[in-house]
Amino acid sequence: MTSAAPEPPSCTPPPPWQHCGHGATAADPVGCRGIHVGSHTACLAHLNEADRAAYLAALSPGSDLDHRATPFTSELLVQLLGALRDPSTGRPHIGDARFSEASFSRGADFAEASFSGDVQFDKAAFSGDTTFQDASFSGDAVFIRASFSGAAGFEEASFCGDAWFAGASFSGDACFGGASFSRKARFDQASFSGDAQFSAVSFSGDADFAKAAFSGDARFNDVSFSGDADFARAAFSRDAGFGQAAFSGEARFYEASFTGEAWFGGASFSGDAAGFSQATFSGDAWFREASFSGHALFIQASFCGDAAFGDVSFSGQIWFEGATFAGGARFEKTRFEAASHLGPLVCAAQVVLDAAVFQQPVTLEIAARQVSCARTQWASTATVHLRYAGLDLKDAILEYPVLVAARPTPFPQTRSADSLPETELSGLEPGVRLESLGGVDAAHLALHDVDLSGCRFAGAIHLDQLKVDGWCTFATAPTGWSWRFPWRWSRRSTLAEEHHWRVRAARLPERAAALGWSAPPQDAPALRPAAVAALYRQLRKSLEDGKNEPDAADFYYSECEMRRHDTTRPRGERVLLTAYWALSGYGLRAIRALAWLGAAMAVTVAMMMLWGLPADDAKPTITGRQVAVGQEVVLTTATPDPVNPTGPLTERLTTERFEKALRVVINSVIFRSSGQDLTTTGTYTEMTSRLAEPVLLGLAVLAVRGRVKR
Structure with a gap:
């Protein structure tokens, strides 16, 4: 065998x-x-x-x-x-330990x-639970590539020399809570399979966690980083907590990945820079009440969940160039003390800048579904370039000129020739919609290429100084024939407030909404016609100053409409406005005035043919007498009074009489006398025509002038 x-x-x-x-x-x-x-x-x-x-x-x-x-x-x-x-x-007292x-x-x-000397545990293998609780390391502590199969406890441990945990592997929970690192601490490429607890740890030197992998929760709450903190390319597979952490040196989170929630609430970044460039936040990211004393870099950072920066203070420059937010980005009560640029960034949901403060001149470049700037304070000049966004400026404080403009093309990437990708917003209209100006002093506000069709202006002041430029559009009145009265609605620029009033004032609000008047949202105030008229008056002045005469004419029409429906005004004024509206659309509807002019001329022609022209033209007669003494002859010429026509009315409707009547009417329109003999009825008809018809012609000319004036 x-x-x-x-x-x-x-x-x-x-x-x-x-x-x-x-x-x-x-x-x-x-x-x-x-x-x-x-x-x-x-x-x-x-x-x-x-x-x-x-x-x-x-x-x-x-x-x-x-x-x-x-x-x-x-x-x-x-x-x-x-x-x-x-x-x-x-306590066990050890010198150098190898x-x-x-x-x-x-x-x-x-x-x-x-440990009063240097300690070497490099490549050591700890199979069960390991504790160094309250241990003190006076020299260098080396745990390079050490492996901890069970829990590893370093609570309250003190590292007076360098601490080296590079490449260490923690298969169980690792707790360093309350530990202090007096010099450099290196955890680069360390692997934490369980939870990693570093809460209340003090790093007096540099802390290196570059490329560290945290498979469980990573807690760095209340940690003090006196030197640089390097978490570049670190991977946090679950929640990462840095709440109330203090970063006195440079904080590097470049290309770090946060799969769970990332908590930086109350953290302070006092160093020259806090770098989160190209970091990925798959869960929610919380930076509430954090403070950045140096530069804050979020260049090309990716936020897959909501990102909250509420109550954050940015004392230095801040860069969000190329940052993308799949959820919302919240900057409530954030202070931008030295930021000169915010963006360009892309947010698939809402960017909230409510109560934020911009201390220095700043340019915002944002592509988002919604941008809320309610109660935002602009302490210096600002330029806001937006795409896709509905903008809310309610109660914003504008101390210096602020320009809001729509960006027609995608934002370029600063470090690349390509445009910033907007896949999260594909399919939406890239235009910008202003939703509210309530409570804003609009004297310093300029709008360029902004959709104002749904904007609520109620509560704003100095609207007459608002600068509206470029392709800015307002809401339009519904067109078509009225269901209740036999007239046709004509297209004109309107405000959302008039739409809301029309629906509220209608006997059948649903019917009014179906005709095309926009129903008011629940939080929209119920305005009286006088208040809406005041809005139209101020904005009309603004449009006139901007040489936008057609829209200014529409706002004059709308202002008169609100005055006509204002029951607090004297009845005589309302009757006069009603007549003005019916005859010529407040001097702005040429077709209406010309229609009335044509109707008046037709009536005048008919009156003249039927009763105004005499039966026959009067022929002068000559009478005379001869005086014998001196052979003197006296002749007298007399024209008989016009004779009223008699007989059936149909016999008076002849071509000859129509031609005479038309000549009389045309001369009346241009305020001239035709010289035609008329009956008493015809004389008064001509007098009335010479008063009314030139007025209608003038109203038509005025309406045309209002549309073509520049």
Whole structure:
């Protein structure tokens, strides 16, 4: 029978120190890698009982230890630390400690241990729960690529030298709550499979968590970072809490990924810069009440959930260039003390800047569904470029000129020749809609290419100084024939407030809304016609100053409409306005005036043909007498009075009489006398025509002038 082939020897190289070799086999010729204890040929774990007891008895508090690659059981570790316990403090006191590649099975308890020298736990393996609670490290502490299979507790631990946890692996929960790092702390590329607790930790030097991976919750609440804090490319798979954390140096979160919620509420960034460029926030991001004393960089950051920056203070420059928000972005009560630029950014939902304060001249570039600037304070000049957005400026405080303009093309990316992607807003109209100006002093506001069809102006002041430029559109009155009265609605520019009043004042509001008048929202105030007329009057002045005569004419029409429906005005004025409206649309409806003129002329022609022209033209007669003395002859010419026509009315409707009547009427329109003999009825008809018809002609000319005036 053929024997089995021997297993190949292990390819693991032996350690650089003299190692124990216990348990070496053909498959594993190295065996135990633990370093020899003193002059013995075995590691501490494999010493015989007598030699181990002698070694432990020779130790005293503060002794140096070298147990590299030694396998420790919990009982062996208790014996070792017991031999180093200081009687005066009751705490294990260790000098230099070298535990590189050591393994600790079934837990390792270093609680309250005092390490007065350098400590090396690099590549150490902690299989059970491990605690360094309240331990103190006077020198450097090296845990590079150490692995913690159970919970790792470093609560209240004190690191006076550098602390190195680079590449360490924490499979259970890791707790550093209350620990203090006096010098540099390095956790770069560390892996935390459980929760990582760093709350109330103090980092006096730099803290490096670059490329660290947090699979559980990461809590850095109330942490103090006195040096730079580097979380570049760190991955937070669950919630990450930095509430009330203090970053005194530079805070780097470049390309970090936050899969769960990210909490930075109350955090303070006092360093030169807080960098979140290209960071990804898959959950909600909370920065409420945080303060940024230096620059804040969110360039190309991606927020997949809601982002809250409420009550944040930005003392330096802030960059959101290329940032994208899949949810809402909230900046309520945020102070921008030195920001000169905000954006360009894209938000799929709403950007809230309510009660925010802009202290310096600033340019905002935002593409979003909604932008709310209620109670926003503009303490300096500002330019607001928007796309897709409905803008709310209710109760905003404008101390200096503010321009709101629609951006016709996508925003460019500052660091790229490409445009900022707007996939979250695809399918929407890119225009800008102003929704409310209530409570705003509009003297410093300029609008360019803004849709004002749904804007509520009630409550704003100095609307006569509002600057409306470019392609700004207002709401329009519904067109078509009225369902109640036999007249036709004509198209004109209106305000949303008139739409709301029309629906409220209608006997059948549903019918009015169906005709095209916009129904008022629940929070819209119920305005009286006099208040709406005041809005039209102020905005008409603004449009006239901007040389927008056609829209100004429409607003004059609408103002007269509101005055006509205002029951608080004298009845005589309302009757006069009603007549003015019926005859010529307040001097703005040429067709209406011409229709009345044509009707008046037709009536006048008919009156003249039927009763105004005499039956026959009067023929002058000459009478005379001869005086014998001196042979004098006296002749007298007399024209008989016109004779009223008689006979059937149809006989008076002749072509000859029509031509005469038309000549009389045309001369009356241009305020001239035709010279035609008329009956008494015709004379009074001509007098009336010479008064009324030129007025109607003048109203038609006035209406045309109102439409073509520039």
